Amino acid sequence: MEEDETKQRVKLGAFVIGGMLLFVIAAIFIGSASNFFSRTFVVSGIFKNVEGLKEGDKVWLSGVQIGTVKTVRIVTVGEVVVSLSLKEKQNDFIRKNATASIGSDGLIGNKIVVIQPGNSPEVIQDGDTINAVSPADTQQLINIAKEVGENTRSITLDLKTISSKINKGQGIIGELLNEGAFSKELRLTVHNLKATGENTARASAELSGLVHDMKHGTGLLPTLISDTSFKSVFAQTLVNIKKVSKNAEVMSRSLESITAKMNNRDNAVGVLLADTVFAHKLQNTMKNTESASHKLDENMEALKHNFLTRGYFRKKAKQEKKEKEKLEREKNK
Numbered sequence: 001m002e003e004d005e006t007k008q009r010v011k012l013g014a015f016v017i018g019g020m021l022l023f024v025i026a027a028i029f030i031g032s033a034s035n036f037f038s039r040t041f042v043v044s045g046i047f048k049n050v051e052g053l054k055e056g057d058k059v060w061l062s063g064v065q066i067g068t069v070k071t072v073r074i075v076t077v078g079e080v081v082v083s084l085s086l087k088e089k090q091n092d093f094i095r096k097n098a099t100a101s102i103g104s105d106g107l108i109g110n111k112i113v114v115i116q117p118g119n120s121p122e123v124i125q126d127g128d129t130i131n132a133v134s135p136a137d138t139q140q141l142i143n144i145a146k147e148v149g150e151n152t153r154s155i156t157l158d159l160k161t162i163s164s165k166i167n168k169g170q171g172i173i174g175e176l177l178n179e180g181a182f183s184k185e186l187r188l189t190v191h192n193l194k195a196t197g198e199n200t201a202r203a204s205a206e207l208s209g210l211v212h213d214m215k216h217g218t219g220l221l222p223t224l225i226s227d228t229s230f231k232s233v234f235a236q237t238l239v240n241i242k243k244v245s246k247n248a249e250v251m252s253r254s255l256e257s258i259t260a261k262m263n264n265r266d267n268a269v270g271v272l273l274a275d276t277v278f279a280h281k282l283q284n285t286m287k288n289t290e291s292a293s294h295k296l297d298e299n300m301e302a303l304k305h306n307f308l309t310r311g312y313f314r315k316k317a318k319q320e321k322k323e324k325e326k327l328e329r330e331k332n333k
Helices: 002-033 138-167 171-177 182-214 222-225 231-261 268-275 276-305 309-332
Strands: 040-047 058-061 064-076 081-088 099-104 111-117 129-133
Touching: 058 081, 129 171
Parallel strands: 040 129, 058 111, 099 129
Antiparallel strands: 040 081, 058 064, 064 081, 099 111
């Protein structure tokens, strides 16, 4: 009987000791998670909206839990002060310009505070205020999503209407896709542009060849372009041509005046050209003069052979011969 009672007492004592050990282990585990048994420092952040953040939620830095949310307190409308209890020496990684934002632990998990360490040379200290980035209002996001949905629906309806018109061949795009009149005109325009481009390319090639010939070829134009010394000669030639043109103009006016006078019967030339009767008489006079001259030559020849006058002609012939010989001797000297 006493052995059974002793066994029961041992079992009870072992149960109590085991329970106490479990309680101590749980307390240590929970305390370590809540920083109850480690030295901490506190920083604060001011948020416009905390989206359900509460005391005891975790604080993360670079994917590592470094503390918990100590208090969440509303100061005024639109200002919520959140105190963060962070583990000792974690401030070595948090700079003065660090930022804190509110996130979610998973898709539907508890809210958490995520700290971006910053890059300032100074580290954050106990009691400092950290920069806070407030999350977007859920209702505002819902309203935005609703507005986006309505806009998407409107755009879908507009696209449906546009697709219907295009399938029916209405509008420019519809005509293009359904081989309408505009499509044919556009094809013709493209064809003409292509032909114009080919002609332009051909003309450009010909112009390039012409420029090459002008620079390196022969002839007057290349010489004028490349030979600078020929420039003055060409310029003087142009001046001379200009003078010749002026002289030709003067001669033209003179010829015009002479022609006018020739057409006038008040002068001899005009009479000769215009009066046919006078011209016929003048022609007969010239014929008579020629006949008289011929008869005079015959008389002179007869005088040369006449015994009374031939001595004179012989003497004259000798004198002419002597003068001729004298001239030849002077030339030969």
